Amino acid sequence: MMANLFSSFDPTTNLLSLNWMSALLGLLFVPSMFWLIPSRPVVLWNNINEILHSEFKVLIGNSKIKGSTLIFVSLFSMIMLNNVLGLFPYIFTSTSHMVMTLSLSLPLWVSFMLYGWTNNTTHMLAHLVPQGTPGVLMPFMVCIETISNLIRPGTLAVRLAANMIAGHLLMTLLGNTGPSLSLSLLVILVTGQIMLLTLESAVAVIQSYVFAVLSTLY
Template sequence: MTNLFSIFDPSTSIFNFSLNWLSTFLGLLIFPMSFWLLPNRYLYFFNSIMMKLFMEFKTLLGLHKNLGSSIIFISLFMFILFNNFIGLFPYIFTSTSHLMFSLTLAMPMWLSFMLFGWMNYTNNMFTHMVPQGTPPILMPFMVCIETVSNIIRPGTLAVRLAANMIAGHLLLTLLGNTGNLLNKMMIMLLLVTQILLLMLESAVAIIQAYVFSILSTLYSSEIN
């Protein structure tokens, strides 16, 4: 089991500096080049995705509140999406499968939401502790439950992203390691299965980036 999970460890290092995490910055070599190109199908497709996300995040955040906040969540979506996809390529480290990466994204956002909310909208934050229509006898229990659920939000965001990314990669690795023990017919079946799983992982990469960004947007919208 140690050797099985060691494939997800950042082990490539020079002068005690882990080079595996440099895969997170590969997007800097790709995206800036689009600013020097003429409008093409790639840019039109990219801009259409941005506009769809902008309209959806704007609806969740409110029409006249947090102007510009949707750009932050769009950037978060694209950053996670790129790192999810880059991890599907062979010999490239999947940074999103580690809690160090996902918790680093979730914790500062949640902490900033909480500090801003409690400092500026204290009464509103207290009202979120007790849902409307709660019987008085259940109010102390609801406050405890809502407090715990609020505290574990960054952990659930981080674990959801890391667990979903590591599960598919682990399954692909387990199936790939059995290839040298199979005959030709089973190898063909294994290749088809691996292709289908890779398509599933591509869908999971998009869905998890969307879930992470949309839940962050919902947590932000609760403050106002």
Template sequence: MMMTSLFSVFDPSTNILGLSLNWLSTFIGITMIPTIFWLIPSRSSIIWFNIITTLHKEFKLLIGPTKNLGATLIFISLFSLILFNNFLGLFPYVFTSSSHLSMTLALALPLWLSFMIYGWFNHTQHMFAHLVPQGTPALLMPFMVCIETISNMIRPGTLAVRLAANMIAGHLLLTLLGNTGPALSAMSASLLVIGQIALLILEAAVAMIQAYVFAVLTTLYASEI
């Protein structure tokens, strides 16, 4: 019961005209993407264009020059969606959708499943060869096949849990520290505020890092096919 009341902080109930609007915060980030309407782009447009260009070069390097053109657009869009949702969760009274497995697993599982279906149907021999690393002794081959199969099967789960756990851990710490504020003295409360600001800066860094890690790992999984 304690755990239920503790994590219920992350499930705000927004009910307008009988409709739950919690998950609409997932799409608010789309309105924050700078649009190119002007002859001279704004600073935010230049920064965002530089980020996308850098990500495109890195993802293209990971996927390989011989793979399908435009494949990096999927992973750049994935990075953008996760990044905006992670940052939105830092604002008060905003539902953090990226801290729930129902969203993170919905992002990881279809991508991993599409990679697997494409690989096993079009590159079956390569997928079988990938189950046994090069140089494995013949005696260990059956065990390596089992280990590689299990590690391959848990990939979407690890992607989803990593993102959700990292996002909810910082929010949970901020919530627990914030609940102790009214019971503290003025000196302790001022130290608590400084600590909360430092944790918010750390959470902003975690929001960027986790979006990047999710996109890079998904790109690496796609490059193996």
């Protein structure tokens, strides 16, 4: 309890001398990057984001739209996080279901189609007929390109879901045979499971990158 008004200026008023902690309150309003040394994982993640930003910037090719790569970097991060978490036991792999993957691919495809046909109609029409196509085949090529364009969100969703299901299903089937095997075969099975888990970790990262890259190309 303060004896008088000027006790608030006494650093030894409290038992634990916490008055000096008020000098750190300003750090709450300053971004941590200006006063906190980033850890190695943070530095690694920032480098990955910068590499992805440069990759997507080249793929998009439109420098007039600022921040257009942010949605694809965020998409990559979200899918990769869900894929990697799905490798842990008793964690639901949401990206192995079409409800999740189609919810990601369909809105992106629809928005890109609306933006492309609204602002670059001539360019979108030119894509329906590949360069050098004979005049006789042009009507067929328009039909083929239209169908391939319409099924793109479905193929994008199926690709991600199928790759996630295949690896998890194989690991589950191999794991269920463990109790009935001998000790020597069990060692081989565990070694194979570790190798398969390493492969699935790589697939989790690769598929998230493929999904984000194909979203930009579509």
